[in-house]
Amino acid sequence: MLTQNVWAESEALVDLSRMRELAPLTHCITNIVAANFTANVLLAVGASPAMVIAAEEVAEFAAIASGLLVNVGTVTKKEAKAMLLAAAAARKSATPWVLDPVAVGAVQFRTDVAKKLLDHQPSIVRGNASEIIALSGSAGGGKGVDSADDSATAVPFARELAKRIGTVVAISGVVDYITDGNDVISVAGGDAIMTRVTGVGCALGALMAAFAAGCEPLRAAASASAIFSLAGERAARIAPGPGSFSVAFLDELSRVGLDA
Amino acid sequence: MLTQNVWAESEALVDLSRMRELAPLTHCITNIVAANFTANVLLAVGASPAMVIAAEEVAEFAAIASGLLVNVGTVTKKEAKAMLLAAAAARKSATPWVLDPVAVGAVQFRTDVAKKLLDHQPSIVRGNASEIIALSGSAGGGKGVDSADDSATAVPFARELAKRIGTVVAISGVVDYITDGNDVISVAGGDAIMTRVTGVGCALGALMAAFAAGCEPLRAAASASAIFSLAGERAARIAPGPGSFSVAFLDELSRVGLDA
Amino acid sequence: MLTQNVWAESEALVDLSRMRELAPLTHCITNIVAANFTANVLLAVGASPAMVIAAEEVAEFAAIASGLLVNVGTVTKKEAKAMLLAAAAARKSATPWVLDPVAVGAVQFRTDVAKKLLDHQPSIVRGNASEIIALSGSAGGGKGVDSADDSATAVPFARELAKRIGTVVAISGVVDYITDGNDVISVAGGDAIMTRVTGVGCALGALMAAFAAGCEPLRAAASASAIFSLAGERAARIAPGPGSFSVAFLDELSRVGLDA
Numbered sequence: 001m002l003t004q005n006v007w008a009e010s011e012a013l014v015d016l017s018r019m020r021e022l023a024p025l026t027h028c029i030t031n032i033v034a035a036n037f038t039a040n041v042l043l044a045v046g047a048s049p050a051m052v053i054a055a056e057e058v059a060e061f062a063a064i065a066s067g068l069l070v071n072v073g074t075v076t077k078k079e080a081k082a083m084l085l086a087a088a089a090a091r092k093s094a095t096p097w098v099l100d101p102v103a104v105g106a107v108q109f110r111t112d113v114a115k116k117l118l119d120h121q122p123s124i125v126r127g128n129a130s131e132i133i134a135l136s137g138s139a140g141g142g143k144g145v146d147s148a149d150d151s152a153t154a155v156p157f158a159r160e161l162a163k164r165i166g167t168v169v170a171i172s173g174v175v176d177y178i179t180d181g182n183d184v185i186s187v188a189g190g191d192a193i194m195t196r197v198t199g200v201g202c203a204l205g206a207l208m209a210a211f212a213a214g215c216e217p218l219r220a221a222a223s224a225s226a227i228f229s230l231a232g233e234r235a236a237r238i239a240p241g242p243g244s245f246s247v248a249f250l251d252e253l254s255r256v257g258l259d260a
Numbered sequence: 261m262l263t264q265n266v267w268a269e270s271e272a273l274v275d276l277s278r279m280r281e282l283a284p285l286t287h288c289i290t291n292i293v294a295a296n297f298t299a300n301v302l303l304a305v306g307a308s309p310a311m312v313i314a315a316e317e318v319a320e321f322a323a324i325a326s327g328l329l330v331n332v333g334t335v336t337k338k339e340a341k342a343m344l345l346a347a348a349a350a351r352k353s354a355t356p357w358v359l360d361p362v363a364v365g366a367v368q369f370r371t372d373v374a375k376k377l378l379d380h381q382p383s384i385v386r387g388n389a390s391e392i393i394a395l396s397g398s399a400g401g402g403k404g405v406d407s408a409d410d411s412a413t414a415v416p417f418a419r420e421l422a423k424r425i426g427t428v429v430a431i432s433g434v435v436d437y438i439t440d441g442n443d444v445i446s447v448a449g450g451d452a453i454m455t456r457v458t459g460v461g462c463a464l465g466a467l468m469a470a471f472a473a474g475c476e477p478l479r480a481a482a483s484a485s486a487i488f489s490l491a492g493e494r495a496a497r498i499a500p501g502p503g504s505f506s507v508a509f510l511d512e513l514s515r516v517g518l519d520a
Numbered sequence: 521m522l523t524q525n526v527w528a529e530s531e532a533l534v535d536l537s538r539m540r541e542l543a544p545l546t547h548c549i550t551n552i553v554a555a556n557f558t559a560n561v562l563l564a565v566g567a568s569p570a571m572v573i574a575a576e577e578v579a580e581f582a583a584i585a586s587g588l589l590v591n592v593g594t595v596t597k598k599e600a601k602a603m604l605l606a607a608a609a610a611r612k613s614a615t616p617w618v619l620d621p622v623a624v625g626a627v628q629f630r631t632d633v634a635k636k637l638l639d640h641q642p643s644i645v646r647g648n649a650s651e652i653i654a655l656s657g658s659a660g661g662g663k664g665v666d667s668a669d670d671s672a673t674a675v676p677f678a679r680e681l682a683k684r685i686g687t688v689v690a691i692s693g694v695v696d697y698i699t700d701g702n703d704v705i706s707v708a709g710g711d712a713i714m715t716r717v718t719g720v721g722c723a724l725g726a727l728m729a730a731f732a733a734g735c736e737p738l739r740a741a742a743s744a745s746a747i748f749s750l751a752g753e754r755a756a757r758i759a760p761g762p763g764s765f766s767v768a769f770l771d772e773l774s775r776v777g778l779d780a
Contacts, residue, residue: 033295033311035553039718044762049718051553054596056629064626076314076338078596106324109316196514198299198309241511242304251761254716293555293571336574336598366584369576456774458559458569501771502564 004177004186012226013257015215020046020257024066024213027095028206029053029083031073031102034199037246038069041203044253045227047210055082059089067209068097070117071202072110080113087120096123096212096220100205105134118165123217125161126170126205129154136161151175155184168217170208172201176225178218185222189229191236197246204228231256264437264446272486273517275475280306280517284326284473287355288466289313289343291333291362294459297506298329301463304513305487307470315342319349327469328357330377331462332370340373347380356383356472356480360465365394378425383477385421386430386465389414396421411435415444428477430468432461436485438478445482449489451496457506464488491516524697524706532746533777535735540566540777544586544733547615548726549573549603551593551622554719557766558589561723564773565747567730575602579609587729588617590637591722592630600633607640616643616732616740620725625654638685643737645681646690646725649674656681671695675704688737690728692721696745698738705742709749711756717766724748751776 026047030038035051042049052061055078062068068090070083090097099122101114114135118125127135129149136157151173158169163181170178176187194200204224211220234256235248286307290298295311302309312321315338322328328350330343350357359382361374374395378385387395389409396417411433418429423441430438436447454460464484471480494516495508546567550558555571562569572581575598582588588610590603610617619642621634634655638645647655649669656677671693678689683701690698696707714720724744731740754776755768 031311032292032313032552033299036296036556036718039553040762040766043716043718050623050626051551051594052623052627053552053594054629056597057627060627060629074311074313077316103310103312106310107312107317107320109314109320196303198296198303239511241514242300243507243510243514246300247507247763247767250763254761254763291571292552292573293559296556334571334573337576363570363572366570367572367577367580369574369580456563458556458563501774502560503767503770503774506560507767 004184007185007187007222007226009226009230011219012223015211015219015223016227016257018214019211022066022214023048024210025050025064026067026069026206026210027052027061027065027086028069028071029058029079029086030069030071030202030206033073034071034202037199038203038206040250041253042206042210044250045207045210049206053079053082055085058082058086062086062089062095063093065095066213068095069100069206069209070097071100071102071205072104072114073100073102073202075110075113083113084116084120087117087122091120096209096217098122098124098126098205098209098212100202101125101127101131101135102202104131121165122167123212124168124170124208124221126172126208126221128172128201132161132169132171133157151177155179159184168221170221170225172204178221178225180218183218185218187222187225187229190232193236193239193242193245194232196242227253227256264444267445267447267482267486269486269490271479272483275471275479275483276487276517278474279471282326282474283308284470285310285324286327286329286466286470287312287321287325287346288329288331289318289339289346290329290331290462290466293333294331294462297459298463298466300510301513302466302470304510305467305470309466313339313342315345318342318346322346322349322355323353325355326473328355329360329466329469330357331360331362331465332364332374333362333462335370335373343373344376344380347377347382351380356469356477358382358384358386358465358469358472360462361385361387361391361395362462364391381425382427383472384428384430384468384481386432386468386481388432388461392421392429392431393417411437415439419444428481430481430485432464438481438485440478443478445478447482447485447489450492453496453499453502453505454492456502487513487516524704527705527707527742527746529746529750531739532743532750535731535739535743536747536777538734539731542586542734543568544730545570545584546587546589546726546730547572547581547585547606548589548591549578549599549606550589550591550722550726553593554591554722557719558723558726560770561773562726562730564770565727565730569726573599573602575605578602578606582606582609582615583613585615586733588615589620589726589729590617591620591622591725592624592634593620593622593722595630595633603633604636604640607637607642611640616729616737618642618644618646618725618729618732620722621645621647621651621655622722624651641685642687643732644688644690644728644741646692646728646741648692648721652681652689652691653677671697675699679704688741690741690745692724698741698745700738703738705738707742707745707749710752713756713759713762713765714752716762747776
């Protein structure tokens with residue numbers, strides 16, 4: 001196993017501060033379940049979300065946005081077309097973009113869509129272990145959107161995928177791993193309750209797109225993960241259940257790094 | 261009027277405990293308003309939600325899921341096609357499935373869609389009194405998604421529909437009634453504030469699908485209703501308004517039956 | 521500059537009281553991000569929301585509804601068709617309707633859609649300064665959904681648009697301005713945190729549609745704005761961040777005007 005560098009909280013706070021100054025226009029093409037929470041996470045943390053999804057609009061918008069998220073969580077045929085147009089435009093305009101391959105491996109259609117999206121070379125791919133393994137072309141253990149695999153198991157697949165595509169791959173789990181094919185960064189922390197609220201992983205992908213407006217993808221993915229872990233830990237300490245957790249999580253995201 | 265059996269809380273807690281052990285993969289094709297809350301309710305209570313909606317994916321996914329919800333709340337022509345494919349696949353694979361005929365009777369298109377869905381014999385139909393009366397083919401008093409009829413009024417229509425289709429029909433209201441055409445079970449409790457939060461009824465349909473993974477439909481519908489009433493009462497006691505109610509409701513769902 | 525009349529809280533409370541008595545069926549065709557929050561705002565305040573979006577259903581429903589909101593936040597080609605059908609039906613049936621031109625000016629497709637919707641003469645147009653300026657046909661400074669322009673700057677454009685179309689135009693900002701082309705009403709108050717929660721502006725458009733069921737459009741827009749400001753101020757006082765703000769805002773909306 002490679003040496004894994006633990007990402008320092010201080011590094012994450014530097015990137016967060018830069019992101020807040022930029023207030024990056026973050027274009028999200030995401031699923032109907034997580035759209036609201038994703039926009040609220042971006043607003044809480046200081047980014048400027050824009051949920052533009054029509055095939056008629058996405059290319060024009062991805063070109064002017066500072067970052068783009070493409071999340072295939074509830075992708076349909078028509079949305080797949082829009083996602084491909086947006087990804088192509090982002091690539092052409094050098095807008096950093098993040099692919100979130102939700103439940104890839106569990107069903108065929110979205111697996112095909114996600115693989116076509118890879119041709120437009122995302123800056124970052126973020127998923128759980130099962131999704132990353134499936135996307136890399138190997139046999140995974142996906143069951144819906146939850147991961148049947150441990151995040152560490154997926155590291156070799158992530159490295160291979162990152163090298164092959166020329167991207168950064170982030171595996172979310174109890175420990176998050178982020179790799180550009182060579183270096184592997186780990187981010188621990190967070191809390192198990194984060195898996196009991198829908199859209200937390202989806203919102204993390206969006207935050208990576210916002211961070212990528214101000215720093216290189218490897219840093220963006222690691223710092224966004226670290227900020228999520230930090231805010232998640234704090235929120236978990238004061239929330240008695242998943243309903244109050246998601247409220248406290250937004251509150252903590254709005255003040256992380258701003259504490260006196 | 262038939263004898264109505266009041267469903268015992270102890271029975272509901274037995275089914276809840278089994279559901280939590282199974283953590284059933286619950287496939288939801290639901291409306292854009294309730295999708296997020298529905299997923300959060302399922303996660304809070306211990307099920308594993310998956311919101312897969314594309315016509316290209318639903319049949320494949322319904323076949324591997326443990327339960328399926330089809331909710332016509334914001335159905336369009338394209339989604340109607342996906343719903344019919346999913347229902348057919350569920351029926352073929354013996355995946356228990358729940359039909360929620362939101363606002364059927366108020367507008368024609370969805371009324372036709374819901375009636376076609378009945379051909380695939382849902383395990384459970386859950387709606388308010390107006391919706392159940394309209395779906396049974398009688399003249400109802402539907403005004404949007406709120407019911408103009410009292411739930412007790414709908415019991416004869418529910419029994420007739422249940423017998424004719426071979427399904428369980430659950431009528432939500434101040435008192436919930438659940439019938440397989442012969443027996444009628446009643447579940448009281450809950451709180452009026454539950455009608456001031458969008459998606460509570462929709463999420464109940466999803467919970468019935470999750471419960472149906474582990475027990476027969478009549479029990480599943482009654483126990484899911486009872487768990488909702490219980491958590492709703494507890495949340496209402498501590499919440500000063502509808503915003504804080506939905507937060508407290510998720511918290512209570514996550515701990516109901518786990519109290520020392 | 522014209523004299524601006526400050527809208528009295530007492531006037532707003534009169535209209536709120538009438539609206540609660542009517543509990544108007546408020547038909548919303550809105551974006552996937554704000555749909556849930558919008559429905560919860562309407563329920564909290566005492567209206568009856570119905571999110572009916574299919575091209576097959578909207579005309580039938582807009583005709584029986586007491587008010588209609590058309591919000592182009594995530595409009596696609598198919599939804600644009602439904603929106604035009606709904607607006608035409610509302611106009612024909614004298615159902616008051618509100619147009620929310622989200623991000624008009626930032627991308628071309630939705631700008632064209634919004635301009636076509638104007639042909640069906642909305643009762644109220646609600647947007648931020650950039651959106652109103654763009655919709656009026658002048659060069660605006662739109663960047664996604666946030667406004668690059670101050671609300672006062674947009675007043676002359678709003679007056680011109682209101683006169684030309686025969687509508688009421690409401691500009692949301694730190695101060696809200698509402699005009700029928702002649703009178704200009706201002707509503708101050710609210711709190712900056714309202715811009716850190718997604719869908720607050722969208723929900724305000726829906727509330728205007730609900731109010732318009734019971735009073736003329738100018739009053740409806742002003743009173744809805746004033747109620748939002750009042751509830752927003754109260755919620756901001758007790759909420760430590762944007763997550764808890766949106767919870768408290770719903771709670772405050774449910775009790776504003778009912779305080780002993």
